[in-house]
Amino acid sequence: MRSTSQRAHLRMDTTLICTDAVIVGAGPVGLFQVFELGLLGLSAHVIDSMPQIGGQCIELYPDKPIYDIPAVPVCTGRELIERLQVQIRPFAPQFHLDETVSSVQRMDTGRFEVVTSAGTRFDTRVVIVAGGLGAFSPRELEVPEAAALVGKSLHYKVGDPALFDGKDIVIAGGGDAALDWSMALVDRARSIVLVHRSSKFRAAPAHVARMLELCDEARMQFLEGDIVGLEAPQGELTSVRVRVRSGVVQRIETEQLLVLWGLHPALGPIAEWGLTLEQHQLAVDNATFQTSTPGIFAVGDVNSYPGKKKLILSGFHEAALCAFAAGEYLNPGKKVPLQYTTTSTALRRRLGVSADVEGESDRVVTPASPTTDHKSPGVAAPPYTPSRKSAPEPYPTPKTLERAS
Numbered sequence: 001m002r003s004t005s006q007r008a009h010l011r012m013d014t015t016l017i018c019t020d021a022v023i024v025g026a027g028p029v030g031l032f033q034v035f036e037l038g039l040l041g042l043s044a045h046v047i048d049s050m051p052q053i054g055g056q057c058i059e060l061y062p063d064k065p066i067y068d069i070p071a072v073p074v075c076t077g078r079e080l081i082e083r084l085q086v087q088i089r090p091f092a093p094q095f096h097l098d099e100t101v102s103s104v105q106r107m108d109t110g111r112f113e114v115v116t117s118a119g120t121r122f123d124t125r126v127v128i129v130a131g132g133l134g135a136f137s138p139r140e141l142e143v144p145e146a147a148a149l150v151g152k153s154l155h156y157k158v159g160d161p162a163l164f165d166g167k168d169i170v171i172a173g174g175g176d177a178a179l180d181w182s183m184a185l186v187d188r189a190r191s192i193v194l195v196h197r198s199s200k201f202r203a204a205p206a207h208v209a210r211m212l213e214l215c216d217e218a219r220m221q222f223l224e225g226d227i228v229g230l231e232a233p234q235g236e237l238t239s240v241r242v243r244v245r246s247g248v249v250q251r252i253e254t255e256q257l258l259v260l261w262g263l264h265p266a267l268g269p270i271a272e273w274g275l276t277l278e279q280h281q282l283a284v285d286n287a288t289f290q291t292s293t294p295g296i297f298a299v300g301d302v303n304s305y306p307g308k309k310k311l312i313l314s315g316f317h318e319a320a321l322c323a324f325a326a327g328e329y330l331n332p333g334k335k336v337p338l339q340y341t342t343t344s345t346a347l348r349r350r351l352g353v354s355a356d357v358e359g360e361s362d363r364v365v366t367p368a369s370p371t372t373d374h375k376s377p378g379v380a381a382p383p384y385t386p387s388r389k390s391a392p393e394p395y396p397t398p399k400t401l402e403r404a405s
Ligand SMILES: Cc1cc2nc3c(=O)[nH]c(=O)nc-3n(C[C@H](O)[C@H](O)[C@H](O)COP(=O)(O)OP(=O)(O)OC[C@H]3O[C@@H](n4cnc5c(N)ncnc54)[C@H](O)[C@@H]3O)c2cc1C
Pocket: 024, 025, 026, 027, 028, 029, 030, 031, 047, 048, 049, 050, 054, 055, 056, 057, 060, 061, 065, 066, 067, 068, 099, 100, 101, 102, 130, 131, 132, 133, 134, 135, 136, 267, 268, 269, 270, 299, 300, 301, 302, 310, 311, 312, 313, 315
């Protein structure tokens, strides 16, 4: 049974959130960590610097097929994240998106204070870092004039599209974001010039075709070249200098510049939490996935140990072992019993499915002998024959994520 103190709860002071566990990162491994903690009765708050969950699966390959998830012959990055979202629903994790964890410090109480870029503070018993390759941040324009214009006339993402109404805009990039925003703003802006270093685009072919049509209709322009400088005499952007293929530098008069060159991950603040690093990753004990600081664990792409493979299925395995280790860290001297979801009443209750399993109770699994390696003790596993009763229900579409305030 989970004690009241083990349940995540919000204090009246909304700036301090007390919880069992904070998971840094909502990629596939951070999401599955919610599940494994939930089975042990531990609840979690999940923080991610991106505005949506999914980590690399959503940022880097949402529509590409993945073939090496056990028992799922093929699914896209997006489908995997949707399935995980459904799977963890019984444990009602609280998500804090668009917030980067900036600091983690042990307090006098032995618990940890976790602080995000948005000023949200957590008082947590354990921290599980599932930060992958690090927080994603936009690839920036590296010209001297850029820094002073960010957020005024130079943008790396579109916040409020109304900002571009009636304006002359240069959009830089050749991926989906650059082309999508070119099309979305074409009727709002006074003029749009798309600048890309090549005539080959990474965006969907249909979007490239539509963009070229808009150019033919003289509703926007495409210029092949590199941005080499900005002009902002009074602190206001007036023009962008582009070196075109011939080597000539052209000035394009503009009021707003939107640079959409994609995102790149960087370990960022995680490297500054005083944890032992091995080749820019967090060194862990691969029996517990604890880092060099007791109470701080690391799973998924962010960690390093002998034989580490950066695969989703490896991260899922790590999440299971990490949950057991976190449970034992929270209850020193007590072993967390291994139970099966098929047969444990307690686990089924936590999952919100029928708690009663005929002829079963909260059976603790003893180590399997070679002859019973896939069965819980004393329970004969019948051969699997799909029937109407046992066939899985159609896969539900997850509802949109609720942002924690
Ligand atoms: C193109 C491509 C194809 C791939 N195909 C496969 C495949 O077929 N099979 C396979 O097994 N693997 C594949 N991988 C690898 C797989 O995507 C990774 O192993 C997996 O995403 C790791 O998951 P994760 O949860 O550890 O990290 P990530 O998916 O990287 O998620 C980490 C999350 O942590 C967040 N974060 C980081 N630092 C902070 C911070 N300080 N504060 C808040 N949030 C933070 C990030 O924003 C990110 O969302 C592929 C990778 C790529 C790039």
